Amino acid sequence: xxxxxxxKTAIRIRDLVFRRGRNTILDxxxxxxxxxxxxxxxxxxxxxxxxxLRLISGQLKPDEGTIEVYGQMxxxxxxxxxxxxxxxxxxxxxxxxxxxxxxxxxxxxxxLREHTDLPEPLLRRLVMVKLNAVGLGGIExxxxxxxxxxxxxxxxxxxxVVLDPRIMLYDEPMTGLDPIAVSxxxxxxxxxxxxxxLTSIVVTHNVTxxxxxxxxxYIIASAKIAGEGPPEQLNxxxxxxxxxxxxxxxxGPIPFHYQTPGTPWGLLD
Amino acid sequence: xGDHTTRLTGPVAQSGQCLLFLAxxxxxxxxxxxxxxxxxxxxxxxxxxxxxxxxxxxxxxGMVLSLQAINALEQFGASDQVSLxxxxxxxxxxxxxxxxxxxxxxxxxxxxxxIGLMKATNQIEAMELMAIDPIQVIALPRFLAGxxxxxxxxxxxxxxxxxxxxxxxxxxxxxxxxxxxxxxxxGVYFHKDFVxxxxxxxxxxxxxxxxxxxxxxxxxxxxxGVGTATTNTVVVSSVLILVFDFIxxxxxx
Numbered sequence: 001x002x003x004x005x006x007x008k009t010a011i012r013i014r015d016l017v018f019r020r021g022r023n024t025i026l027d028x029x030x031x032x033x034x035x036x037x038x039x040x041x042x043x044x045x046x047x048x049x050x051x052x053l054r055l056i057s058g059q060l061k062p063d064e065g066t067i068e069v070y071g072q073m074x075x076x077x078x079x080x081x082x083x084x085x086x087x088x089x090x091x092x093x094x095x096x097x098x099x100x101x102x103x104x105x106x107x108x109x110x111x112l113r114e115h116t117d118l119p120e121p122l123l124r125r126l127v128m129v130k131l132n133a134v135g136l137g138g139i140e141x142x143x144x145x146x147x148x149x150x151x152x153x154x155x156x157x158x159x160x161v162v163l164d165p166r167i168m169l170y171d172e173p174m175t176g177l178d179p180i181a182v183s184x185x186x187x188x189x190x191x192x193x194x195x196x197x198l199t200s201i202v203v204t205h206n207v208t209x210x211x212x213x214x215x216x217x218y219i220i221a222s223a224k225i226a227g228e229g230p231p232e233q234l235n236x237x238x239x240x241x242x243x244x245x246x247x248x249x250x251x252g253p254i255p256f257h258y259q260t261p262g263t264p265w266g267l268l269d
Numbered sequence: 270x271g272d273h274t275t276r277l278t279g280p281v282a283q284s285g286q287c288l289l290f291l292a293x294x295x296x297x298x299x300x301x302x303x304x305x306x307x308x309x310x311x312x313x314x315x316x317x318x319x320x321x322x323x324x325x326x327x328x329x330x331g332m333v334l335s336l337q338a339i340n341a342l343e344q345f346g347a348s349d350q351v352s353l354x355x356x357x358x359x360x361x362x363x364x365x366x367x368x369x370x371x372x373x374x375x376x377x378x379x380x381x382x383x384i385g386l387m388k389a390t391n392q393i394e395a396m397e398l399m400a401i402d403p404i405q406v407i408a409l410p411r412f413l414a415g416x417x418x419x420x421x422x423x424x425x426x427x428x429x430x431x432x433x434x435x436x437x438x439x440x441x442x443x444x445x446x447x448x449x450x451x452x453x454x455x456g457v458y459f460h461k462d463f464v465x466x467x468x469x470x471x472x473x474x475x476x477x478x479x480x481x482x483x484x485x486x487x488x489x490x491x492x493x494g495v496g497t498a499t500t501n502t503v504v505v506s507s508v509l510i511l512v513f514d515f516i517x518x519x520x521x522x
Contacts, residue, residue, distance in 0.1 A: 055321055086400035090396045097395035100387075113303065159399075 008033040008105050010167065010199040011056065016065035018051055027223040029065070033216075036194050038200040040210045040231075043220035044245065046255055047109025049203040050222075056201070057089055058082040068266050069167065072227050087115055090165035090198075094172045096156035098144040104131070107138035108159045115163060130158040134188060153189065161192060168193070168200040186213050205245055211235070219245055221254050282328055287483045290404070294482075297405035306412040308417070309501035314377045315411065316418025320425065322375055323368060329424035330367060331355065332432025339442055348444065352453040355434045360462040365429040366410060366514055371474035372419055373506040377481035380411050381502040385495035393486075409480040415478025416471065417443025427463070469517055477506045 011033040018026040024236065025048040033039050041049045054060040055067055058074050065073045069085070077085060094233065100105050109125045112118060118126065131137055134154040146154060152171065160168065174182045190213060193200045204210050210217065211231035219227040219242050227234055229243035235246055244252030297303075334355045341346045384407060387393050396403045438444045457463075481502050488498035 035462070059394075059397070083402070086398060091395070091398040092397075093391050093395055095391065097391035099392055099395075100390065110401065111399045114399070114406075163399075223391050 003186055005198075008032065008035040010070060011201075012066075012068040013056075014068075015038070015064050016052075016055065016174045017063045018048070018055060018060065018068065019063050026055075026220075027060075029220075031218060031225070031228075031249070033074065033199060033201065035199050036197055037143050037215040038189065038202065038213060040202045040204055040214040040217045041220055042204055042207065042210065042245065044253075045205060048223065049205075049220055050101055050171055052093075052172055053201065056167075057091060057169060058085065071072055086147050086167045087163060089164070090149070090160035090168045092153070092156055092168070092170045092173050093176060096205055098147075098152055098159070100144050101193070102144075103140065104142050104144070104155050107144070107155060108162050111159065111163050121229050127162070130162050131155075133192075134158045135184070148181075150184065153177060153181070154183055157188060157192075166196050166198060170200065170202040170204075173202065173208060174204070182209060189213060191253045207248075219246065229252055272514045285489070288477065290408075290483050290486065291479055293404050294409045297402065297409050298413075304405075304410065307406075308413045310402070311410045311414035312417050315380065315414045316422060319356045319372060319375045319422060323422045323426050324429045326367065326371055327364075328433040328436075329376070330363065330426075331359070331435075332437040334358070334363070334430070335434040335437040335442075338439065339444075348442075348447045350452060351438050351444065352434065353456040354430060356453055356457050357462055359430050360456030360457065360466045361426055362466075362507060362514070362518070364430065365423050365466045365470040365473060366510060367469060368423040368426040369419060369477060369510045370423060370507055372415075372474075373481075373503055373510070376403030376415065376418070377477045377502045377506055378499050379487070380415070380478070380481040380493055381485040381499045383480060384408070384411075385488035385490075385498050388486070388488060389490040389492070389495060404486070408486055411477045412482050415481065416474045419477065420467045420470045421475030423467060427466070437518075467522065468513065472513060472517065475511050476509055482505045 009032045013031045016026055016029040017052050043049055055062055062075050112123050134157055136154055216230050217234050218225050219243040227237050241253050245253055280356045338351045339348050393403045439446045484498040484502045488494045
């Protein structure tokens, strides 16, 4: 990666607070995500990693704090502005979320049909280029239920990048895939990010899969950033939450029981 | 719909949300070629695919109505009036209402289940994230297709019911065909009886399709949630069809 690219901030988050009822999910998160990098949000299940993705894509509004993407304030956008903003964002959801009643071709063509006026031959060519790029040329007429999990994830990937977004958001992109499919998706993510100069954010709880892919990690625990840095540096961290998560220890500050205000467990403290 | 509106519950709030949903759909009508194509496609799936059940039911309703009418009218020696009684009640009430009830069970449920399942499998969320408005792309074509289909299906139901009545009255009960048709021609009016019923069915079409898409769109994204939404579609649309039928009949008669 070129140094010039790295120094530019793509996403700037300041003092982000998000509450759900009485629970504070995120409490005072601040971060700068550099353009061209692949960044992971890691942490135990249910800690609010996906919530950050939803805040960045504007599906949720923060209770306090700001989120800025390429200088645009996402947290204050109207519905119309958000609609426009999302054309620059590609999202790969946990299970791919392909449209089950459309063929593979139509799945990838949907964003193009909605947002461009390309003539049919050009549209067809563009879809085939994306499909070939994920190594699946020739399956365009299949239905989503005829695909394996890995293939479906790659089709969803092709659909997410078909409008050439500037930012890619991945929600657990490798969950439920076999090791070969994991490597394929990982390579695709890295290559796409570097060739198109994207900025990617990956939400995951799989430590080993991510340490081979990402440039920078944020470990989120107890609503705050417990640790951050390149993966190799985090592996050596002595911070108790980070150490507990990275090494999968049961003992540590991250609790086993779900914490709610007023549970009997409070009596034992 | 924002969090502050979904938190409200109860029929009043839900009706308000439903009307807002309708307004959002209507504001999305563009008459673009892709929209027209998708409305036609849904009209085929929702309307044309309901034809067989509507036709079979229409035929038997026509037969059973004639059977009962002839039995009753015979006591006064007025069985030659059967076509008048059967066709008037069909055009004005039974055609629109029965077709709408069948349509709610056949097409309404499938629309609710389809949209609910799309929500449960994150397809709706994926669309929002692609800056595609699911209300316009998913809900609107199904709503318009229902609105177009139901009056056409009602006309078909009426036609088959008359056929059933003819088969039973003339074929089985040996009534005179000439009297049957001349009574019908004399006493049944195209505008007052037939068109009035079609207007009703247009309202029922809008009602059933609105309820079906709204309940699908607001279903809880779980198996049980989609199941409940599907049941609610049938229950709520059936009740509202009968309520609206009474209101419209009492105003326009």
